[in-house]
Amino acid sequence: MADTVLLVDDEREIVAFMRDALEDEGYEVLCAYGGQETLALLPRRPDLVVLDVMMPGMDGYELCAAIRESASCPILFVSARRSEEDRVRGLMAGGDDYLVKPFGLREFKTRIYAHLRREKRDRGAAERYLRFGALAIDAQAREVRLGETALAFTGREFDIVLLLALHPSQVFAREDIYERIWGLEADGDSSTVTEHVKKVRAKLHAADPELNPISTVWGVGYKWRI
Template identity: 55%
Template sequence: MNGKILIVDDEKDIITFIKNSLEDEGYIVYSAYNSGEALNLLNKKPDLIVLDVMMPGMNGFELCEHIRTSISCPIIFVSAKNTEQDRIQGLMVGGDDYIEKPFSLKELKTRIFVHLRREKRARSERKQCIYQKNLIIDTLAHEVYCQHEKIRFTYREFEILKYFVLHREQVLSKDQIYDYVWGLEAVGDTSTVTEHIKNIRAKLLEKDPQTTYIETIWGVGYKWGS
């Protein structure tokens, strides 16, 4: 499945033309002939919206502003309004692209493909980041930000912090943390875990003194703060 597309246009021939072509490409396509139908179809969670501007009642620009209160997917305007001001207005109200009528179906499909590819890439990049409390933890770059300020952690400190947030519902013993970060074959003892957690807490406290990130569970180990 290539994605879910919502087409909004009061001209049924145009919707049929676009819909048939996109379905041939493997897309799931929803049709709306006015703003009311379009708003009702938002619960389908479309991956992209093709939106006409000149419609009776609420026009495409107004509808786009309503959509943007709940949906962040790409919106491509398709309109006979072709002035520079029209294109600017379309982008300013939340549109991502603007194609003038009459348009090339090949161009429209290409732009749909490009926007969906960009969204997929963005979602993939967001997955590498873990958002916890006031922290952004970038697992690929090995970077941690607290309220947009970077906190510098050593490799071991970062791995411990990541282990906590990936298992935030669990109480973790020193042995578990040591085995995860240093490896089962490491030669050493778990006292180093205590020192590393002390350092992590100090760095977090300096940037965010109001938030408890790592709790001590006496006699058992540690837990990500609730």
């Protein structure tokens, strides 16, 4: 899915210039020419906002603060105001970057790309860990911890835990789990899933007798309880 960039500037020619440049790069572009239009577009959840400073009515600094009440995406200020005070004020208002007009297209697109890349990297780091109370699953390190204690799971056992935990409350048939983890060409059948789930449950129970996140859906398969 393409990243969405919200352009905010009261000068329509500049908005059209930026929009064309970003659409050529494959971005989805939303356009607003004032504060109220901008706030009305925030439910579309833009991935990045490009925000002019000098606008009639609500200026860019005020609008940035209003955006920050409901959105955490990167905000790139673009402005003809070039003093250090202006830059500092923009960053203090909640902006992430400040680009002085006139600017080159290459720098403009590169800054947007860099902010979106960092945002995805930060989001990926946050999603690396799945937490359910004291139980933490580290998808990258392939490790399950209960508090400070690491639980010893085999590769297949961990794969089952991760699959179910990534889709809490979704029911997976044994056959589906087997195909996803062992593969379509594997020699065996879904009964091995039952045995692996038993071992996972036993290890979780040994660590904490009250811990039982995997539910059996009789006649179907298993699900992870939130």
